Amino acid sequence: MRRLKIFLFCLAALLLLGGLASYLRPLPEVEPVVYSKSVLPQSQVELPWPTYGQAAVGARGHGVLATRGEQKAVPIASITKVITALAVLDHRPLAEGQDGPDITLGASDTQLFEDYFARGGSVVKVAEGEKLSQLQALEAMLIPSGNNIADSLARWAFGSVDGYVKYANDMLIEMGLTKTQVADASGFSPGSVSSAEELVKIGERALSNPVIAKIVSQKSASLPVAGEVTNVNWLLGQDGVVGIKTGNTDEAGGCFLFAADREIDGQTIKLIGAILGAPTRNQAISDSQLIIQKTDSGFEKRTLVKAGEAVGQYQAPWGTSALAIIQEDISALVWKESPAEVESRLSEVKVESAKSTPTGTVTVVIGTQQLKGKAVLAQELSGPSFYWRILGRILD
Numbered sequence: 001m002r003r004l005k006i007f008l009f010c011l012a013a014l015l016l017l018g019g020l021a022s023y024l025r026p027l028p029e030v031e032p033v034v035y036s037k038s039v040l041p042q043s044q045v046e047l048p049w050p051t052y053g054q055a056a057v058g059a060r061g062h063g064v065l066a067t068r069g070e071q072k073a074v075p076i077a078s079i080t081k082v083i084t085a086l087a088v089l090d091h092r093p094l095a096e097g098q099d100g101p102d103i104t105l106g107a108s109d110t111q112l113f114e115d116y117f118a119r120g121g122s123v124v125k126v127a128e129g130e131k132l133s134q135l136q137a138l139e140a141m142l143i144p145s146g147n148n149i150a151d152s153l154a155r156w157a158f159g160s161v162d163g164y165v166k167y168a169n170d171m172l173i174e175m176g177l178t179k180t181q182v183a184d185a186s187g188f189s190p191g192s193v194s195s196a197e198e199l200v201k202i203g204e205r206a207l208s209n210p211v212i213a214k215i216v217s218q219k220s221a222s223l224p225v226a227g228e229v230t231n232v233n234w235l236l237g238q239d240g241v242v243g244i245k246t247g248n249t250d251e252a253g254g255c256f257l258f259a260a261d262r263e264i265d266g267q268t269i270k271l272i273g274a275i276l277g278a279p280t281r282n283q284a285i286s287d288s289q290l291i292i293q294k295t296d297s298g299f300e301k302r303t304l305v306k307a308g309e310a311v312g313q314y315q316a317p318w319g320t321s322a323l324a325i326i327q328e329d330i331s332a333l334v335w336k337e338s339p340a341e342v343e344s345r346l347s348e349v350k351v352e353s354a355k356s357t358p359t360g361t362v363t364v365v366i367g368t369q370q371l372k373g374k375a376v377l378a379q380e381l382s383g384p385s386f387y388w389r390i391l392g393r394i395l396d
Contacts, residue, residue: 002044002099004277005233007349010160011155012247017160018106018119019028020123023253025167026239026350027084027374028317028350029285029348029349029350030314030316030348030349030350030381031204031314031348032312032313032314032324032346032347032348032349032359032360033310033311033312033313033315034340034344034346035311035313035339035344036342036343036344037305037339037342038339038340039304039339039340039366040365041336041337041338041339042191042300042302042336043337044336044337045065045066045297045298045322045334045336045337046294046295046297047066047068047216047281047285047291047295047380048291048294049068049069049291050068050278050280050283050284050287050320051277052277052279053064053074053196053199053253053275053276053277053278054067054068054069054070054071054072054195054196054275054276054277055067055068055069055109055176055275055276055287055291056068056071056139056195056196056198056199056200056271056273056274057200057270057271057272057273057274057295058135058200058201058204058271058272058273059270059272060207060269060272060392061094061367061368061393062205062269062334062335062338062367062368062369062370063367063368064112064197064200065093065295065298065335065337065338065367066198066298066337067197069196069358071179071195071196071197071198072347073179073181073193073194073195074178074182074193074194074195074252074276074277075187075190075191075192075193075198075249075251075252076187076192076193076194076199076247076252076255076276077187077188077247077248077249077251077252078087078145078186078245078246078248078249078254078255078300079187079194079199079245079246079247079256079257079274080150080182080185080186080187080188080192080204080247080257080385081107081141081142081145081185081186081187081191081245082142082174082185082202082203082212082244082245082257083168083171083180083182084141084150084154084164084182084185084193085138085142085159085206085212085215086168086171086202086205086206086209086212086366087155087157087164087167087168087171087208087210088134088138089209091157091158091167091210092134093112094135094138094211094329095211096133096210096211096214096215097111098135099133099134099135099385100133100134100135100154100210101133101134101135101137102108102131102132102133103131103132103133103137103152103153103156104127104129104130105126105127105130105131105152105347106128106129106134107128107276107363108155109126109128109152109172109289110127110128112147112148112151112152113125113126113148115148116147116148116162116186116188116235117251118171119188121143121146121147121148121178121186121188122145122146122147122232122305123146123147124144124146124148124149124229125225125226126148126149126152126221126225126226129225131224132149132223132344135211135215136221136224137149137152137153137156138153138211138212138224138294139215139218139223139229140223140226140229141153141222141231142215142216142230142245143215143218143220143221143231143232144221144226144230144231144232145232145245145246147186147188148186148361148392149184150185150186150187151186151331152183152348153185153205154185160370161184161185165182165183165184165185168182169181169182173229174204175201176317177198177201177202178198179193179194179195179198180193180199181193181194181197181198182241183293185251186287186298187249187277188249189251190249190252191309191327195276196273196274196275196276198285199274199276200272200273200274202257203244203257203258203259203272203273203274204272206227206244207243207259207270207272212240213243214246215386216233216241216243216245216259217233217236217242218244219231219237219323232246233245233256233258233284233285233287235247235258235289238289238320239289240260240262240263240271240290240292241258241259241260241289241292242260242261242270243258243259244257244259244272246258246281246284246285246387247278247281248281249267250296251278252276252277253276253278253280254275254277254278254279254280254281254282254283254284254377255274255275255276255278255281255283255286256274256275256278256285256288257272257273257274257276257341258271258272258273258275258285258292259271259273259289260292262277262292262295262296263301264296264299264321264333265299265333266299267331268334269299269301271292271295273288273291273292273295275287275288275291275296276385298335298336298337299333299334299335300333300334300336300373301330301331301332301333301334302331302333302334303330303331304328304330304332304340304342304354304371305326305329305330305335305342305362305364305373306326306329306365307326307327307328307329308323308326308378309325309393310324310325310378311325311326311342311344311345311362311375312326312344312346312359312360313344313350313376314359314381316351316381316384317382318383320347320381320382321381321382322375322377322378322379322380322381323377323378323379324344324346324352324359324372324375324376324378325361325375325376325377325378326374326375327356327373327374327375327376328373328374330342330362330364330372330373331373332364332366332369332371333366334366334367334369335395338363339367340364340365341363341365341366342352342362342363343362343363343364343365344360344361344362344375345360345362345363346359346375347359347360349377349380349381350382351382351383351384352380352381352382352383353377353381354377354380355376355377355378355379356376356377357376357377358375358376359375359376359377360373360374360375361373362374362375367377367383
């Protein structure tokens with residue numbers, strides 16, 4: 001009997017100590033269950049697309065918004081000069097406000113003028129011994145679209161046009177462009193090709209360079225021998241147009257890579273678009289104006305995630321739970337046809353975390369935009385009862 005009492009006493013002591021140890025053990029942090037969500041487009045956008053060739057329109061920070069026609073590689077004529085400018089400035093950077101080094105033109109440069117002139121290409125008059133700064137050479141190439149200057153600039157920067165072609169094509173591959181390649185610096189060759197969709201991306205890249213952005217926005221420039229030269233892009237300054245390059249050859253037809261700053265719902269949206277394969281260059285420019293004017297109606301201010309919307313849940317082993325919610329609305333000016341994905345990154349939380357405790361971030365991905373907000377607890381995550389802390393863990 002005495003042994004039984006001792007046994008029962010020891011058993012009770014062990015249970016007491018076990019229960020006490022169980023009670024005093026730190027509670028685990030609670031892992032989240034993350035919700036996923038897709039926001040579908042609200043409506044379709046009808047744009048006045050041309051019936052010929054191919055076209056595309058996009059916006060800085062939004063990516064390519066819409067396209068028309070088969071997006072295949074076709075000749076792009078003098079739009080190639082935008083790629084030339086990108087490659088030259090990538091290889092020989094020029095800060096905004098600087099003229100850069102002088103380029104002394106020789107007999108081979110005057111011969112380029114004669115050759116392009118004889119073939120009906122666009123040219124800028126030059127003279128042997130003339131000095132053009134790097135900036136002036138870029139202006140002469142991009143504003144009056146001098147084919148001869150494109151070749152002279154490529155030779156100066158890369159040693160030869162072939163050297164330029166290799167550098168530029170490597171650059172285009174690094175940009176992830178699969179339908180764009182150059183065969184020359186001027187675009188006079190039909191082997192310099194792209195698609196309207198990829199030209200939108202090239203245009204956005206070019207306009208992010210302040211030197212190019214300033215040049216293509218100029219209506220004219222003054223050169224040592226040629227004098228005052230005017231921009232072929234006659235749409236500059238109308239409907240917010242700020243650039244960027246026209247093109248026209250027999251193989252390419254009329255081409256236009258354009259950009260315009262549009263005021264929409266109190267925000268400035270930089271539209272970038274391209275039209276390829278028009279009957280004439282002027283037709284491409286005219287048709288772009290219709291697209292620019294109509295594109296405004298394709299944007300809308302939309303609340304993508306509303307404050308208080310659940311983005312996840314914390315479920316404790318003892319049965320209590322708490323929602324993770326978005327703290328504030330996530331709203332943006334968006335393209336009506338663009339779907340959105342809501343991605344949440346939630347962390348573990350401690351037991352008895354109070355209401356409004358930060359739990360992570362919510363990211364809405366729409367186009368190339370990433371909009372972020374904060375997630376918090378919708379209510380306190382209550383701790384377990386006294387009995388669960390002892391018995392729940394023992395039984396567990």
